[in-house]
Amino acid sequence: MKQFYITTAIDYANGMPHLGHAYEKVLADVISRVRRMRGESVHFLTGLDEHGQKVQQSAERKGIEPLVFCDTMADAFKALCVKLEVSNDDYIRTTEVRHKTVVEKILQDLYDQGVIYKAKYKGFYSARAEQFLQEKDKVEGAWPEIYGEVTEISEENYFFKLSEHQDWLIDYIKTHEDFIFPKFRAKQVLEFLKEPLNDLCISRPKERLNWGIELPFDVNYVTYVWFDALINYISAVGYGSERFENCWPVDYHVIGKDILVPAHAIYWPIMLKAIGVEMPKSFVVHGWWLAAGAKMSKSTGNTVEPLDLVDTFGADAFRYFLMREMNVGQDSDFSQELFDVRYNVLANDLGNLVSRLLNMGHRYCEGTVPAMHVEEGPEKELKALWDATGPKVLELYDGLQFHTALEDIFKFIAGVNRYAEVRAPWKLAKSESAEDRKLLETSLAVMAEGLRLASVLLAPVIPSTSRRIEVLLGLPEVMAFEGQLDWSDCLKGNTLGEKVILFPRPELAKA
RNA sequence: GCCAGGGUAGCUCAGUGGCAGAGCAGAGGACUCAUAAGCCUUUGGUCGGCGGUUCGAAUCCGCCCCUUGGCACCA
Numbered sequence: 001m002k003q004f005y006i007t008t009a010i011d012y013a014n015g016m017p018h019l020g021h022a023y024e025k026v027l028a029d030v031i032s033r034v035r036r037m038r039g040e041s042v043h044f045l046t047g048l049d050e051h052g053q054k055v056q057q058s059a060e061r062k063g064i065e066p067l068v069f070c071d072t073m074a075d076a077f078k079a080l081c082v083k084l085e086v087s088n089d090d091y092i093r094t095t096e097v098r099h100k101t102v103v104e105k106i107l108q109d110l111y112d113q114g115v116i117y118k119a120k121y122k123g124f125y126s127a128r129a130e131q132f133l134q135e136k137d138k139v140e141g142a143w144p145e146i147y148g149e150v151t152e153i154s155e156e157n158y159f160f161k162l163s164e165h166q167d168w169l170i171d172y173i174k175t176h177e178d179f180i181f182p183k184f185r186a187k188q189v190l191e192f193l194k195e196p197l198n199d200l201c202i203s204r205p206k207e208r209l210n211w212g213i214e215l216p217f218d219v220n221y222v223t224y225v226w227f228d229a230l231i232n233y234i235s236a237v238g239y240g241s242e243r244f245e246n247c248w249p250v251d252y253h254v255i256g257k258d259i260l261v262p263a264h265a266i267y268w269p270i271m272l273k274a275i276g277v278e279m280p281k282s283f284v285v286h287g288w289w290l291a292a293g294a295k296m297s298k299s300t301g302n303t304v305e306p307l308d309l310v311d312t313f314g315a316d317a318f319r320y321f322l323m324r325e326m327n328v329g330q331d332s333d334f335s336q337e338l339f340d341v342r343y344n345v346l347a348n349d350l351g352n353l354v355s356r357l358l359n360m361g362h363r364y365c366e367g368t369v370p371a372m373h374v375e376e377g378p379e380k381e382l383k384a385l386w387d388a389t390g391p392k393v394l395e396l397y398d399g400l401q402f403h404t405a406l407e408d409i410f411k412f413i414a415g416v417n418r419y420a421e422v423r424a425p426w427k428l429a430k431s432e433s434a435e436d437r438k439l440l441e442t443s444l445a446v447m448a449e450g451l452r453l454a455s456v457l458l459a460p461v462i463p464s465t466s467r468r469i470e471v472l473l474g475l476p477e478v479m480a481f482e483g484q485l486d487w488s489d490c491l492k493g494n495t496l497g498e499k500v501i502l503f504p505r506p507e508l509a510k511a
Numbered sequence: 512g513c514c515a516g517g518g519u520a521g522c523u524c525a526g527u528g529g530c531a532g533a534g535c536a537g538a539g540g541a542c543u544c545a546u547a548a549g550c551c552u553u554u555g556g557u558c559g560g561c562g563g564u565u566c567g568a569a570u571c572c573g574c575c576c577c578u579u580g581g582c583a584c585c586a
Contacts, residue, residue, distance in 0.1 A: 012586065052586070121584085159584085184515065188581070191514050201584045225586070262583055287516090290579090325523085330516075331579075338523070341535055348548055356545040363544075404525070407533075417549055426544040501546055 003043045004035045005247040009255045010047040010092065010232050013073040014054040017080040019289050019306040019334065020256065026319050027286060027328065027402075028254040029086045033460035034397045037481045043247050045236050046081065047092030048074050049229045051222075056211035066211045067095060080307075085315045085463055092236035094228055100213050102235035103228055106275055107202075108216040115161050115274050118218075121201055122154040158203040158221065165270040166197050172269070178282050180265065181400065182329035185257070185285045189265040200267060202227045230268045234277065249278040257329075260285050284400065287331035309339060316462035317343050317503060323402040323461050340506075347503035349413050350454070354469060356420060357447045358499040364429050369448050369473070369491040370441035378422045379446055383487050385415045386453060390485045393457050402461070409457050416450035419443070448473060448491050456484045465502060472497035 008028045011021050025046060032044040050070040059069035074093055081088055092099060110116045126148060170193050173179055173186055180186040203221040204212065212222030231239075237247040255264055260283065269279055289306075310318045321342045326332040361367055372379070389412040396405035423443035428436045451469060456478050459466040470478055474494030478484050 014586085049586090054586075123584090157584095162584095188515055192581090192583075194514095195583080198584065224584095226584095229586090257580085259586085261581075263586095266583090288580090327524085333523080341523080345534080347546060352546055352548045354545095356549080358545090360544050407525080411533085414549090418551095420544080421542080421550040424542085424544085427542090429544085499545095503546080505546065 001041065002245075003247050004032075004040045005043045005237065005250045006032055006035075006045070006252045007233050007250060007254065008046040009253075009259060010049040010094070010229060011077055012052075012054075013048050013050045013070050014052070014058055016073075017077055017307065021077070022080060022084055022307060022318075023289060023322050023326070024254055024256065024286065025081060025086045025088075026084055026322050027284075028252070029084070029088070030319070030323060030402060030460045031252060031254070031284075031400070032087055033463065037460060037479070039480055039482060043090070043237065044088045045090045045092060045233070046086070046088045047090075047232055047236065048077055048094065049232070050074075050093055050095045051212040051228055052225065053209050053211070056209065059211075070095060083307075083310055083315060084319065090236055092232045094213075094232060098238075099232060099235040102239050103213050103223065103231050104216045105240065106231060106271075107223060107227060110160065110274055111217045113274075116158050116202065117161070118156060118158050120154050121157045121159075122152065124150050125153045126150050155205060157201050157205070158215065158218070159199040160202050160227070160271075160274075162197040162199050162267070162270055165273060166193060168273070169193065169266065169269055172279065173265075176279075179279070180260070180283050181285065185260055185265075185283075185329070189261055192261050192266070197266070200226065226263060226267050227271070230263065230271065233268075233280075239277075250280045252282055252284050253280050254284045254286065257285050257287055284328065286328055287326065289326075289334045290331055306334060312506065313339075313343055313503075314464075316465045317346055320346055320406070320462050324406045325403065327403050328400045343503065343506075345410060347505070349410055349417065350465075351501065351503040353413060353417055353420075353447070353451060354472065354502055355499060357444065357451060358472065358496055360425055360429075361444055361448070361496040362499065364425065364440060365444055367496045369494045369496060370445050371492050372442045372445045372449075372489050373438040374442050378419055379442065382415055382419045382446060382450060385412055386450070386487055390453065390457065394481065394485075397460070405457075406461065409454055412450070413454050416447055416454070419450070420447055445489065445492065448494075448496075449487065449489070452491060453485065453487070456481065468500075468502065472500070 006028055008024045011017070028044060028046070032042050035042045048070070050066075050073075055070065056066055059066040062069060070093070074091075078091060080086075081091075094100075107116065170190060173189060173193075177183065180189065202223055202225075203215060203218075204224045205221055209222055209224070212224065213228055215221045215223055233250060233253065234244065234248065238244045239248075253264060264283055272279060309321075321339050324342055325334075325338060361369065375383075389408055393405045393408055396402070396408065420443065423439060423446075425440045425443045428440035428443070431437070431440075452473055452475065455466045455469040455473075459478060467477060470476075473491055474496065475491070
């Protein structure tokens with residue numbers, strides 16, 4: 001059976017991990033976890049793009065070999081995955097043999113087909129910046145000082161034929177509505193395709209760049225960027241072998257909006273078409289985090305490094321914030337204040353509810369989940385809220401609407417808190433009557449069940465916390481939604497765990 | 512300039528033809544199991560502007576304004 005295959009873009013090894021990297025991984029991870037809980041076999045890939053001029057330069061500045069430099073970067077990015085509880089099944093580095101052999105094979109095949117050809121490329125080159133410049137780099141018609149002397153040079157390079165695929169690609173995008181999410185991004189691609197495509201330069205002479213994969217048909221060149229980086233999506237899953245059929249076509253390429261056009265929506269489909277491989281099913285194009293008020297916080301010395309929040313508040317709180325705050329595809333603001341608001345919800349609504357239940361469970365029921373004896377108005381009302389919440393959240397998850405899904409889950413959690421106020425078990429506990437005793441037991445059982453259900457739904461977003469709640473409720477690990485989202489009395493007789501604070505106040509968290 | 516996103520309560524945003532919504536912030540209250548948490552009540556909006564379609568428009572159409580981003584062999 002084909003696996004659900006999902007990728008992130010591979011990160012560029014030149015810079016250290018930041019919020020954007022973290023978000024993309026968490027987003028892909030949450031999607032992966034939803035699929036796994038839906039019973040699918042998932043293959044989740046992320047990785048590192050290690051070739052190129054900037055990496056070469058960074059290594060030179062440090063006086064080390066490029067690969068040694070990349071090793072340290074790979075360690076840093078892998079550590080980020082671990083820190084964020086990202087459940088990737090594989091990690092591809094473009095310096096690995098398994099990747100290079102595929103890149104070389106594809107280049108050679110396309111060269112043999114005549115789809116890659118050699119031609120002269122003419123352009124303005126800045127020796128100081130070591131790069132070709134474009135017209136748009138000009139300021140008021142002149143090259144800015146930072147480029148130093150700019151000369152028009154011509155250079156022989158290899159090109160990949162794009163233009164003959166233009167009509168086909170336009171048609172494909174128009175007829176495959178799910179190809180690009182959100183849909184408005186497809187319009188931008190089509191807009192881009194209104195202009196004729198130029199062929200893509202895919203090589204650099206070794207005098208200018210030697211940290212790359214050598215062209216199999218010309219030792220004087222290395223391949224450049226796209227024919228290296230994009231191919232990771234198929235090299236990592238064994239392109240050319242039987243294993244490949246198990247994963248491809250990829251279900252989701254999760255990428256940032258900056259690399260949709262032209263790389264992923266144009267170059268990549270055409271490359272795949274040229275080598276006779278099926279199209280990806282869908283691109284998930286996310287927006288950016290905007291550091292609102294960044295200047296202000298810098299000047300006041302209160303700069304927040306987003307990833308530090310993971311150390312202070314934990315991976316789950318961080319993941320919850322990312323998923324709750326951002327509408328996938330749109331941009332979002334990031335600030336400490338916004339984070340604090342979301343954290344308070346976790347602590348006050350969810351964490352505190354756990355505290356209430358555990359405390360009363362131990363105090364009134366000897367640490368055991370009692371039976372539900374009655375089902376009256378308050379119970380029916382909460383159950384009805386659950387019946388509306390569960391299926392809706394799954395639907396929202398499937399539609400990548402994580403922000404609204406979380407909103408709905410927390411409306412349900414608020415419903416459980418409201419239920420507790422209505423039944424007020426702490427009052428019932430003072431009564432001697434047998435009826436009140438039954439109500440007391442029912443109310444705690446209902447609260448426990450509400451927590452169980454919420455925790456199952458939350459598992460893809462805050463996996464550790466969900467697991468902790470399950471343990472506190474005396475449950476084995478929940479691996480799937482199937483059979484776990486029905487209101488039941490399955491907790492009856494379970495032993496409750498010792499009281500614990502799931503989301504401590506920040507000042508306590510630091511202590 | 513062209514293209515796209517956004518413009519709804521003090522803040523962050525849901526809401527695609529049927530009485531303007533949520534959370535947070537603000538105000539008041541009852542309670543006490545709980546992380547000074549939770550619960551109840553409540554203040555607060557010309558839905559960017561103008562025109563049009565419609566019995567009815569935040570929603571559909573046109574024009575305009577503000578804002579963010581993109582505009583190719585750049586990673």
